[in-house]
Amino acid sequence: MAEESKTPQLDDLEKGPWPSFVKEMKRAAEKSDMSADLVGLVERSYVDKIGHWKHGGIVGVKGYGGGVIGRYTDLPEEFPNLKEFHTMRVAAPSGWFYTTEKLREICDIWERHGSGLTNMHGATGDIIFLGTTTAELQPTFDELSEHNMDLGGSGSDLRSPSCCVGPGRCEHACYDTLDMCYDITNEFQDELHRPMWPYKSKIKMSGCANDCVAAAARADISVIGTWRDSITIDQDEVKKYIDEGMDVKAEVVDKCPTRCMAFNAETGELTLNPRECNRCMHCVNRMGKAVKQGKDKGATILVGAKSTIVKSAFMSWVLVPFMKMEAPYTEFKDLVNRIWDWWDENGKTRERLGETIYRVGMGEFLRGIDLPAVPQMVYRPRSNPYVFWQPDEVEQTEAPEATE
Template sequence: MPDKFPESSEFHTLRIIPPAGLHYSTDLLRKMCDIWEKHGSGLIALHGQSGDIMLQGCSSENVQKAFDELNEIGFDLGGAGPALRTSMNCVGHARCEQSCYDEVRTHRTVINGFLDEMHRPALPYKFKFKFSGCPNDCVNAIHRADFAVIGTWRDDIQVDQQEVQNYVAKVGRKYMIDVVITHCPTRALSLNDDDTLEIDNKSCVRCMHCINVMTKALSPGKDRGAMVLIGGKRSLKVGDFLGSVIVPFMKLETDEDFEKLKDFCETVIDFFAENALEHERIGETIDRIGLANFLEGIGVEVDPNMVNHPRTSSYARMDDWDQEVEKWRARKAEAASASEAAE
């Protein structure tokens, strides 16, 4: 209704990439607001689901002017449409004691390596990266990101037994058993008679519950890194998906580690670009072609850690896996040719 509300006749949104970790200086925020008041409506949404700074309400004529000035103070354009989207990481390494890798560096390394994919939409559909420093997953990577990098550790949980005893003395054994011990999803915890804690680390699934409750006594192990989960998304054609574990553990410390991650991201994006149908998220592609085919396509070996609930599934066996995949493929091919013949 431009006759009634003239400003609404052109009301474009500019998506701008926020700083990794979403930290700003007040000086930078003031400059951003001044630019937006000069060229746009002054309305800002911090932050969209993918982390974007969304500057809402701009005329066609002012879009380029606003972007040029924002670019001068260090901002770049975010993603929209069938493209790599703006990414997000938790505050992690900067302030959080649970962080298992440098999320900010990882985020910047990955996104700076794929800016072309963000600025020139050429993918079948949107593709999102998200980076969480530990399995608490404060940026909702597992169910929001096509490619989630989530911190984890592969040695034992660090325990300060004196702090465990202090905690039990404060809250009592009943509370400790009711709220910590019995809430461990894999029954990996037990409380000794002297109020120290026993952890069966091989059974721990890194859910973070005990560490979150007893922050003084417990912390993630020392051999820290990250896992990669692919295929998470909110509802679209096939409903909501959580990401599947594709790389159970990788170190992210040296330049070489970061190069390896970038190469892997490139492989996955290339596979997505070549094999996904239009308007299909990668989780739906995996659902359509099968996880075994996806793993083969991106050159990743099958690993027992990829099984959703290995402890509760009596069917999770790795022997004869290759032959089973061949049999499954043969059955699929047979079914496909039968349906072709019927048509």
């Protein structure tokens, strides 16, 4: 008779055609007692239907306030190798481009000092080292430094900036997301490693409105690529799409959110009302050879997205409709510093930027960062103006004299 499995719940997750984290955990368990205990603890969690982790504790490396997350199990007697199971965040390259040599270095370091388990990548965008002891934190960091790698952000600091692959692999990128992410990461090293704010702050960069890093839903400050002029339409290429069987009206025109496009079935011509275009990328995605983005490219700056913490989950809203994004990104950096200074003065503990703005009002926020109000900032169009003019901001004009 076959020996009964000690992990029947996890075994089910190995079935099927997809890669399984359980398989990788069991492979790591062959070389690591910590990983072996982890397999047992995860099985226990599925059986008990609760997580057996305690989060927190003061752990770290010399000179850094971020980058290490204290983690412990609440069953240390049963799983002694998990009495300490700290997580380390390792800063990732822009766009997550690696060489195989560097990946092997990363894995070798972690097998020497921790469980050998990694998460590529965490929600913040970092490489996640899962599971080590307090005694191994400093040696791990020292060896990472020797290989030109650094810790990412954690705690009430700037979390590691992240971006899409941008011009590295995508023709839609309206600015160089890879260069900007690298530049911003180096510029704000102090903010990244030394927690000093009410809570965490995230900057995420997407090259276009497709938003492949979900910046608009997750980042306190989002940089979404866009263009200022009109899209261009190549009518010859439009006809090729028609000849290949595309129903341009049904697939493109009727699905335009602002109805800014029109299609003449008799002539096969696609036209645009540029004043109504909100640059959503739908037509560009569907007819990439016929419809091209404008040439005056830059980015829209948005603020305030987050998951549920003090308030409910927020999506971003527009702060700067258009800003040129070219190195050394001085205008953007100046804006970010003003935002952080205001938030640091006005934010409450564990209150994200969007929650502070929501509490005190967009008008107060704009005055605090010295930014003029524009229509794109309206939070709920046609129902709540969200920006209130102060008496000294309203231009006073004399009434015209009556004429006979």
